Amino acid sequence: MIDSNVIYTWLSLVILVALARSALAISFKRNPADDYLTTLSRLTKFRTGVLIAGIVYGSAGFLMYPSNDPQYQMFLIFMLAGMSAGAVVSYSADIISATAYSVTVLIPIIIRLFLAGDNLSYAMGLAAIIYLSFMLMSVLHIYRSQSENIFLHLEASEHEETVRTSEERYRLLLTHLPIGIFHYDKNLVITYCNECFAKILNSSVENLVGLDMHTIKDKSVLLALDKTLAGEFGFYEDYYNATFSNAKKWIDLTCAPILNQNGKIDGGIAIIQDITTRKLAEASFNSIAEQLNDTLSAIPDILFELGLDGQYYSVHTPNEDLLVMPSTELIGKKVPQVLPPEASNIIMAALHEAHEQGSSQGKQYQRQSPQGALWFELSVARKSSPDENPRFVVLSRDISERKITERDLRISAIAFEAQESMMVSDANKVILRVNKAFTEVTGYTAEEVVGQTSLPLRSNMHDTNFYQSIWSSVNSKGAWKGEIYSRKKNGEIYPGILSISAVYDINNVVTHYVSTLVDITKEKITAEEIQFLAFYDPLTGLPNRRLLMDRLSHALMTNVRKDKDGALLFIDLDHFKTLNDTLGHDVGDLLLQQVAKRLTTCVREGDTVARLGGDEYVVLLENLSEQAIEAATQAEAISTKILSALNEPYQLDSHEYHNTSSIGVALFSNHGQSQEDLLKHADIAMYQSKKAGRNTLRFFDPAMQQAIHVRADMERELRRAIEQQQFQLHYQVQTDHKGNAIGAEALIRWFHPERGLIPPLQFIPMTEETGLISSIGEWVIDTACAQLHTWQHIEPIRDISISINISAKQFHQADFSEKVLATIERYDINPMLLKLELTESILLEDFEGTIATINTLKKIGVMFSLDDFGTGYSSLQYLKRLPLQQLKIDQSFVRDILTDSSDQAIVRTIIAMAHSLELEVIAEGVETEAQRQYLLEIGCKSFQGYLFGKPMPITEFEATLPED
Numbered sequence: 001m002i003d004s005n006v007i008y009t010w011l012s013l014v015i016l017v018a019l020a021r022s023a024l025a026i027s028f029k030r031n032p033a034d035d036y037l038t039t040l041s042r043l044t045k046f047r048t049g050v051l052i053a054g055i056v057y058g059s060a061g062f063l064m065y066p067s068n069d070p071q072y073q074m075f076l077i078f079m080l081a082g083m084s085a086g087a088v089v090s091y092s093a094d095i096i097s098a099t100a101y102s103v104t105v106l107i108p109i110i111i112r113l114f115l116a117g118d119n120l121s122y123a124m125g126l127a128a129i130i131y132l133s134f135m136l137m138s139v140l141h142i143y144r145s146q147s148e149n150i151f152l153h154l155e156a157s158e159h160e161e162t163v164r165t166s167e168e169r170y171r172l173l174l175t176h177l178p179i180g181i182f183h184y185d186k187n188l189v190i191t192y193c194n195e196c197f198a199k200i201l202n203s204s205v206e207n208l209v210g211l212d213m214h215t216i217k218d219k220s221v222l223l224a225l226d227k228t229l230a231g232e233f234g235f236y237e238d239y240y241n242a243t244f245s246n247a248k249k250w251i252d253l254t255c256a257p258i259l260n261q262n263g264k265i266d267g268g269i270a271i272i273q274d275i276t277t278r279k280l281a282e283a284s285f286n287s288i289a290e291q292l293n294d295t296l297s298a299i300p301d302i303l304f305e306l307g308l309d310g311q312y313y314s315v316h317t318p319n320e321d322l323l324v325m326p327s328t329e330l331i332g333k334k335v336p337q338v339l340p341p342e343a344s345n346i347i348m349a350a351l352h353e354a355h356e357q358g359s360s361q362g363k364q365y366q367r368q369s370p371q372g373a374l375w376f377e378l379s380v381a382r383k384s385s386p387d388e389n390p391r392f393v394v395l396s397r398d399i400s401e402r403k404i405t406e407r408d409l410r411i412s413a414i415a416f417e418a419q420e421s422m423m424v425s426d427a428n429k430v431i432l433r434v435n436k437a438f439t440e441v442t443g444y445t446a447e448e449v450v451g452q453t454s455l456p457l458r459s460n461m462h463d464t465n466f467y468q469s470i471w472s473s474v475n476s477k478g479a480w481k482g483e484i485y486s487r488k489k490n491g492e493i494y495p496g497i498l499s500i501s502a503v504y505d506i507n508n509v510v511t512h513y514v515s516t517l518v519d520i521t522k523e524k525i526t527a528e529e530i531q532f533l534a535f536y537d538p539l540t541g542l543p544n545r546r547l548l549m550d551r552l553s554h555a556l557m558t559n560v561r562k563d564k565d566g567a568l569l570f571i572d573l574d575h576f577k578t579l580n581d582t583l584g585h586d587v588g589d590l591l592l593q594q595v596a597k598r599l600t601t602c603v604r605e606g607d608t609v610a611r612l613g614g615d616e617y618v619v620l621l622e623n624l625s626e627q628a629i630e631a632a633t634q635a636e637a638i639s640t641k642i643l644s645a646l647n648e649p650y651q652l653d654s655h656e657y658h659n660t661s662s663i664g665v666a667l668f669s670n671h672g673q674s675q676e677d678l679l680k681h682a683d684i685a686m687y688q689s690k691k692a693g694r695n696t697l698r699f700f701d702p703a704m705q706q707a708i709h710v711r712a713d714m715e716r717e718l719r720r721a722i723e724q725q726q727f728q729l730h731y732q733v734q735t736d737h738k739g740n741a742i743g744a745e746a747l748i749r750w751f752h753p754e755r756g757l758i759p760p761l762q763f764i765p766m767t768e769e770t771g772l773i774s775s776i777g778e779w780v781i782d783t784a785c786a787q788l789h790t791w792q793h794i795e796p797i798r799d800i801s802i803s804i805n806i807s808a809k810q811f812h813q814a815d816f817s818e819k820v821l822a823t824i825e826r827y828d829i830n831p832m833l834l835k836l837e838l839t840e841s842i843l844l845e846d847f848e849g850t851i852a853t854i855n856t857l858k859k860i861g862v863m864f865s866l867d868d869f870g871t872g873y874s875s876l877q878y879l880k881r882l883p884l885q886q887l888k889i890d891q892s893f894v895r896d897i898l899t900d901s902s903d904q905a906i907v908r909t910i911i912a913m914a915h916s917l918e919l920e921v922i923a924e925g926v927e928t929e930a931q932r933q934y935l936l937e938i939g940c941k942s943f944q945g946y947l948f949g950k951p952m953p954i955t956e957f958e959a960t961l962p963e964d
Contacts, residue, residue: 054104061109202245228268310335443489461485540596567635570682660695891925
């Protein structure tokens with residue numbers, strides 16, 4: 001159909017041209033021309049109007065040409081032909097106007113017909129050319145005729161001859177056109193036909209002219225013919241049976257009405273073509289296309305037509321889910337645009353291979369889809385097409401299931417050759433195949449067992465009923481798995497886990513059995529070892545803590561039932577660490593083993609000896625007397641026996657060794673004690689025996705437990721005190737011989753929120769035992785350095801030093817010196833104002849390390865003082881090697897110095913020794929002026945004590961210092 005906008009535009013142009021020419025005609029009529037120039041000017045305008053009108057009407061040959069509608073094509077042709085014919089009449093007086101009009105009207109439709117390319121259009125184009133030629137000749141003829149008429153019809157006879165010649169030529173043209181043409185009147189009687197029409201019907205012109213078409217046998221064409229008599233175009237395309245011959249052909253008929261001079265319909269003209277060949281070709285093509293479609297529908301693979309650049313030209317698939325996107329969206333896109341790089345590279349490589357070799361086979365690629373990974377195999381063939389634009393047929397087969405099968409087969413093959421012994425037998429239990437692991441486990445090669453039953457593998461550990469129950473389970477459930485004992489080729493019986501599975505065919509009939517057998521000999525041994533390790537000590541073979549607690553739980557329940565008492569002995573070897581450190585752990589292990597044997601010989605049958613670890617043993621005594629005193633006596637007797645046995649010398653390789661032990665005893669009855677409590681009670685009693693001098697025994701005392709609870713509470717509160725910063729530093733002044741303040745000792749105080757001030761002697765020892773002394777010591781150093789930082793900005797007291805007591809545990813930490821240096825640097829203080837007081841106990845542990853630490857800090861100016869000198873391990877040999885600056889005389893020597901000659905002698909010796917070593921001396925505990933005077937007289941020039949001031953908070957201490 002022609003776009004209505006085109007039609008309206010064309011009509012508008014026609015109307016516009018018509019109005020313009022009408023206006024021109026009216027203008028000419030109102031103003032007649034009087035001279036030649038005016039006439040010539042008007043003729044030029046007239047010819048221009050005619051040319052424009054011809055162009056507008058002729059444009060319909062392109063603008064309104066219906067490509068697929070022969071009926072309207074004929075209508076358009078005849079319409080334009082009629083216009084050109086009208087021009088012959090209307091404009092023939094001016095040959096230029098008539099010629100221009102006819103040419104501009106017909107040439108576009110002639111060109112359009114030739115461009116259509118089909119036979120009918122080509123024939124119609126030839127006819128139109130002939131018609132145009134005829135019209136031009138007619139124009140010329142009429143022009144000449146009119147010219148002759150104008151010039152007194154001088155050549156009238158010649159004009160008539162020309163007309164007759166033209167008509168004859170027209171008839172000859174119609175007669176020899178390659179398409180059938182016939183005329184008919186209003187009664188559908190054929191008045192004219194050409195030879196081609198007669199040939200199509202296998203007849204002659206003579207037989208057809210004058211034929212009343214109402215009498216023909218095949219009246220299917222009459223409807224189209226009748227339409228022309230109603231003023232319409234008629235069309236017919238179908239199979240036609242001729243009336244007067246055996247012609248049976250496919251024809252294409254187009255007919256149009258013929259008008260007389262009055263515009264009345266006198267009949268029609270029809271153009272007919274034999275399209276049998278075309279129809280047969282179409283039928284053949286349709287058949288081939290149908291077969292091809294059937295073939296494509298039967299192919300389960302994806303079929304693409306691709307260009308060398310990977311562009312999709314067509315897609316056929318039985319399943320759209322196999323495509324990366326809908327097929328309609330793929331057309332026009334290229335492979336690299338829609339597939340991942342790896343997949344697109346493989347496809348493009350296959351296209352180039354097919355381009356060079358004609359085909360490509362077997363390339364595979366993978367891509368992801370919502371259903372998972374999909375695998376495809378490519379078959380590519382090059383089509384017969386121009387080299388500049390080659391096309392390829394690509395068959396893409398979904399091989400995802402094949403890939404899974406191949407993977408499963410590989411896995412199955414690997415699994416079959418796994419370390420598990422595997423055997424495949426048929427439905428009659430005849431062995432068909434075994435793997436290498438089978439041979440390694442059983443000793444039988446494949447050649448020895450294939451074709452045999454599994455009976456040689458059976459051991460005598462199971463009876464016939466056992467094996468029958470296995471096969472009964474396999475037959476009913478399809479599988480069996482369990483522990484079994486089998487026989488190897490060498491006769492060895494071994495445990496294993498046997499698994500038998502039945503294999504069924506599609507009819508659910510058993511075809512094979514697959515058996516796997518795992519040798520669990522090592523697992524059995526390992527399980528036994530694990531069982532032993534879970535409950536026994538591997539070194540001594542004694543029950544371990546777990547088994548002890550289990551037996552203790554059982555003993556507690558038994559005692560309740562039998563109303564018997566029992567006892568728990570906690571035994572610890574004395575100085576065992578020294579043995580390990582001197583003779584080595586191997587020798588220590590020998591001692592532990594011999595102790596275990598001696599303990600076992602000391603107890604009764606039914607008692608338990610266990611090793612908890614290290615050098616700790618526990619003996620569980622059951623069924624003692626129901627009388628507590630008698631039960632204690634029994635426990636004491638056994639404990640004494642143990643002490644005596646363990647005191648005997650030991651032969652440890654080449655070493656003879658003597659050892660003692662400490663024993664703690666906790667009695668238990670039916671009073672509901674817990675296992676942990678009993679063990680804890682015995683442990684506490686053992687430590688009491690150690691405190692009593694070792695090589696003895698002690699019974700648990702409840703008062704001791706209460707003291708331990710108090711100690712535990714104190715430890716918790718100490719940790720809370722560190723977190724909540726409940727500690728404070730009090731400062732006690734140190735003076736010179738003139739009474740001037742030269743320093744202060746920082747003394748820690750604990751202000752408990754509920755219990756108030758707690759003296760240092762109540763918590764300092766515990767902090768050392770628990771390790772909390774390190775955290776507290778770091779806090780003391782940090783606080784003292786912060787105070788020195790404050791003082792160094794106050795002129796009168798900027799040179800006052802602060803002394804800090806350092807514990808042995810804190811001092812011997814690996815990073816002690818680094819922490820002190822970091823604190824000094826952080827507060828930017830003069831290190832010579834920081835004095836660290838060490839006790840003599842520090843010298844007993846790692847003396848060389850002590851010297852190294854002191855030297856490290858001394859290098860930057862930190863001062864060191866030996867506190868409580870004379871009360872401990874005061875060795876002159878060690879003292880002279882220590883890089884100290886000061887000795888501090890203990891207050892115990894100062895307290896009675898005025899009355900006790902021994903104290904006087906000791907103090908004089910300390911002062912003399914200090915002076916000889918070029919060390920300063922300070923005396924602590926000075927409470928009277930007499931004490932100060934005496935000390936001053938014998939050479940001590942620095943003092944500390946209540947005479948000068950008690951330890952006090954920083955605000956009170958600073959108030960006692962001079963203001964200028």
